[in-house]
Every structure is written in C-alpha cells, then in structure tokens.
Amino acid sequence: MPDTLSVTLSALADPTRRAILARLAKGEATVNEIAKPFDISLPAVSRHLKVMEAAGLISRGREAQWRPCRLETRALKAVDDWLSRYRRFWTESFDKMDAYLAELKAKEKGK
Amino acid sequence: MSTRLADDELLITRTFDAPASLLFALWSKPEHMKRWMGPANFTCPEVKIDFRVGGVYRVMIISPAHGENWFGGVYREIVENKRLVFTFTWDNGPSAGVETLVTITFEEKGGKTVQTFHQRPFLNVERRDSHVGGWTSAFDKLAAYAAQIAKEHSA
Numbered sequence: 001m002p003d004t005l006s007v008t009l010s011a012l013a014d015p016t017r018r019a020i021l022a023r024l025a026k027g028e029a030t031v032n033e034i035a036k037p038f039d040i041s042l043p044a045v046s047r048h049l050k051v052m053e054a055a056g057l058i059s060r061g062r063e064a065q066w067r068p069c070r071l072e073t074r075a076l077k078a079v080d081d082w083l084s085r086y087r088r089f090w091t092e093s094f095d096k097m098d099a100y101l102a103e104l105k106a107k108e109k110g111k
Numbered sequence: 112m113s114t115r116l117a118d119d120e121l122l123i124t125r126t127f128d129a130p131a132s133l134l135f136a137l138w139s140k141p142e143h144m145k146r147w148m149g150p151a152n153f154t155c156p157e158v159k160i161d162f163r164v165g166g167v168y169r170v171m172i173i174s175p176a177h178g179e180n181w182f183g184g185v186y187r188e189i190v191e192n193k194r195l196v197f198t199f200t201w202d203n204g205p206s207a208g209v210e211t212l213v214t215i216t217f218e219e220k221g222g223k224t225v226q227t228f229h230q231r232p233f234l235n236v237e238r239r240d241s242h243v244g245g246w247t248s249a250f251d252k253l254a255a256y257a258a259q260i261a262k263e264h265s266a
C-alpha cells in the first residue's frame with residue numbers, strides 16, 4: 001500500500017502546486033483559469049494537476065468537458081494532523097528539557 | 112513560542128536557562144537525552160547514539176497508553192555547540208516511513224541559549240531544489256492561507 005502521507009507531502013513540495021492550491025482555496029477553477037497567472041504551458045499545468053489529483057489534494061469534475069478542479073480538504077487535513085503531532089511531541093519534550101535543566105542546575109548549586 | 116512557516120514544516124524557537132554547550136550535550140549524550148525526550152506521560156528508556164556525521168541514532172519512548180515507539184535517523188551535520196542536523200523517522204504509527212530533516216541551532220547570550228528547532232519532510236531532489244528562493248515566498252504564504260481555508264471548510 002502506498003504511503004499516502006508521503007505522496008501528499010511530495011505533491012506539496014512544489015511551489016507551483018502550492019500556488020495552484022492557494023488559487024483553488026478561493027473556489028473551483030478550470031485548467032485555463034489556473035494556468036493564467038503562471039508562465040508555464042497548459043500541458044505543464046495539467047501534469048501538476050494530475051500529481052495533485054493522485055495525491056488527493058484536488059478533485060476534477062467528470063461531467064463537464066472543461067473539468068473544473070476543486071480543493072479536497074482531507075489530504076491537507078492529514079498533513080495538518082501530522083504536523084500537530086510533531087508540534088506536541090517537541091513542545092512537550094522541550095518542557096521536560098526545561099525541567100531537567102533546572103534539576104541539573106539545582107544539583108550544581110547543592111555541591 | 113512557535114511559528115508556522117508553511118503548511119508542512121515546523122519551527123519552534125525557545126530560550127533555555129543554560130549554556131549552549133549543555134544544550135548540545137542534552138541532544139548528543141544518551142544519558143542526558145533519556146531524561147527529556149518524548150511527550151508528557153512518556154519515558155525514554157533506550158537511546159543509542161553514534162555521534163558523528165553519517166552516524167546513526169536509535170531512540171525508544173514508551174507510555175502505558177501507547178506502548179513502545181521507536182524512531183531514529185542519521186546525523187548529517189555536527190557543529191559543536193552551534194548546529195545539529197539529522198534525519199528523523201518513526202518506525203511505526205501514522206507517520207512511519209516519512210523521513211524528516213531536523214535542523215537545530217544554538218545561540219548563547221548571557222548564559223541563556225536560544226534553541227531554534229526546524230523540522231520538515233525530507234523527500235527528494237525536487238523538493239530540495241524547490242527550496243531555492245527561500246521560505247518566505249508568497250507561495251508559502253498562499254499555501255498557509257490555503258491550508259487555513261481547507262481547515263475552515265472541513266470544520
């Protein structure tokens with residue numbers, strides 16, 4: 001089974017794809033609309049969209065010929081959860097680091 | 112204090128009442144690391160460190176509720192008392208197999224030390240190349256905005 005989180009993170013690693021996500025956060029858009037602010041070809045944009053769709057970051061309408069793209073929140077939520085777990089892990093570890101440093105200091109003074 | 116740079120990386124800056132040399136030891140010596148590594152309710156009974164560039168470390172943290180959890184990685188940069196770079200990957204759990212890169216810098220001022228901790232996914236060449244241009248680009252800000260919108264939509 002492919003590691004979904006890795007796939008999502010890889011897809012997010014590209015600045016163009018991040019910018020496309022930001023565009024789609026404002027609402028769904030066609031490939032032409034998405035490509036407009038970028039200095040890259042339509043096929044290049046389509047390739048980016050394919051990667052993003054495979055990563056579950058976006059979905060594309062099947063019904064219309066222009067297949068509008070929309071943001072899918074679940075994959076981003078997974079990244080967010082992943083980061084929150086790490087944030088908690090380190091913040092709580094650093095709290096313990098603080099306490100341990102205080103303990104070392106007290107021991108030093110007691111000598 | 113912590114700040115979010117983009118939607119897939121972590122930056123935690125914290126000042127400790129200790130010299131940089133001691134903080135560096137807390138990261139590099141097993142007997143020290145065992146005393147603080149892991150969230151609240153976890154203890155850290157196992158730390159193995161081969162402290163050299165290219166050397167491997169292995170750590171186990173344990174809690175009554177979550178059992179044993181192993182992680183480890185490889186040291187990539189070591190600048191005594193100043194800077195430490197290593198990879199970090201969980202053996203199991205929801206983030207298993209996702210390699211991350213941790214960069215920690217220590218800056219001592221008047222007996223206290225500012226520790227800057229940075230963690231991000233460590234993926235491939237494409238990823239590293241995309242970092243050229245810096246983290247404060249408009250793209251990253253937009254992406255953070257997108258993530259926020261996503262959160263609001265899913266709420």
